[in-house]
Amino acid sequence: MDIKIESESELSETESPGNEHLCMSRRSFLLAGGGAVVLSTLPGMASAVKLVAKEYPRVKIASLKDLKTDQPVDFSYPPNNPMSTFFIVKLGEEAGMGVGRKKDIVAFSNLCSHMGGPLNGTYKAEHKAMGPCPLHLTTFDLTRHGMVISGHATESLPQAQLEISHGNIYAVGVMGLIYGQHDNLA
Numbered sequence: 001m002d003i004k005i006e007s008e009s010e011l012s013e014t015e016s017p018g019n020e021h022l023c024m025s026r027r028s029f030l031l032a033g034g035g036a037v038v039l040s041t042l043p044g045m046a047s048a049v050k051l052v053a054k055e056y057p058r059v060k061i062a063s064l065k066d067l068k069t070d071q072p073v074d075f076s077y078p079p080n081n082p083m084s085t086f087f088i089v090k091l092g093e094e095a096g097m098g099v100g101r102k103k104d105i106v107a108f109s110n111l112c113s114h115m116g117g118p119l120n121g122t123y124k125a126e127h128k129a130m131g132p133c134p135l136h137l138t139t140f141d142l143t144r145h146g147m148v149i150s151g152h153a154t155e156s157l158p159q160a161q162l163e164i165s166h167g168n169i170y171a172v173g174v175m176g177l178i179y180g181q182h183d184n185l186a
């Protein structure tokens with residue numbers, strides 16, 4: 001159930017006590033499901049982040065070598081729901097639940113948490129944000145678990161939990177309710 005790490009550099013970063021809050025193991029992520037509250041210590045973030053997690057099938061979504069900074073790549077997830085698309089992006093700066101050497105690779109739903117507006121193509125590299133949503137202008141902070149920066153949405157953008165193995169990136173679960181679903185069911 002634990003994250004599989006290939007390179008020594010990734011291992012040392014992942015297991016460094018000072019970085020424990022930035023790279024949850026899959027086990028701790030799942031233990032946080034069901035409404036547990038976890039405090040993030042990312043710079044400037046004082047509020048609690050409510051984690052409602054669901055484990056989905058483990059799916060390869062990208063290779064580390066193919067990801068380029070600030071260039072999001074879309075993928076379908078969960079695999080049995082073609083209406084649900086996510087994007088993975090290498091932010092170039094540390095982010096909550098980020099993976100990789102810099103903990104800067106994250107993935108989120110393309111469906112706005114407010115009313116499902118399509119967020120595809122709205123990535124803002126200068127702010128590491130997604131949006132504004134074309135329907136009601138919500139913008140989400142990708143460095144802080146998809147928290148709302150501004151707009152009508154009240155829920156964070158659902159974030160995919162990622163794992164790295166043999167240079168590949170896998171999605172293994174989702175934190176938050178994907179728009180259009182009644183529950184976090186696979």
Ligand code: FES
Pocket residue numbers: 112113114115116117133134135136137138151152153
């Ligand atoms: S659907 Fe995105 S802000 Fe309303």
